[in-house]
Amino acid sequence: MDKKNMLVSGLAVYVVHRVLDFAIHAVVLDEAYDATASLWRPEAQAMSNMWIIFAVGLLWAFLFVHIFGWFHKGKGIMEGIHYGFCIGLFVAVPQALNLYAVTPMPFSLSVSWIVFDMAQIMICGAVLALVYRPRN
16 A cells, blocks of 8 residues: 555544544543543543543554555445444454443443444444545
8 A cells, every 4th residue: 555545544534533532422422421430530630641542543543544455345435334344343342341341330331332433433434445545
């Protein structure tokens, strides 16, 4: 994969992922997090660690693009959605269930993470399929 394609695709996925992440966690699930406030770091400490979230998100986006490049067949948006679904099963489901297993949180929050993360990753896959341009 050429560097320009990797950069454009990775940044597109990163931006979409960050926007959806904010919408999911700061808006949709805000009340669920308020109800489980005792489980999370104090806000000041969490904010000082935000760089970790941004760095991991950037790494995730570029790995997401790189792996897609290995299997890309040029079949359009459905290929990206399918890819996002597979990656979501691989990442979102175990992550949410493992956190549920070790943290005293409601199971409903874990299920919400699975549903929203799967949708988020599938949307990222769709965006990637639209933006990605392989070398000819």
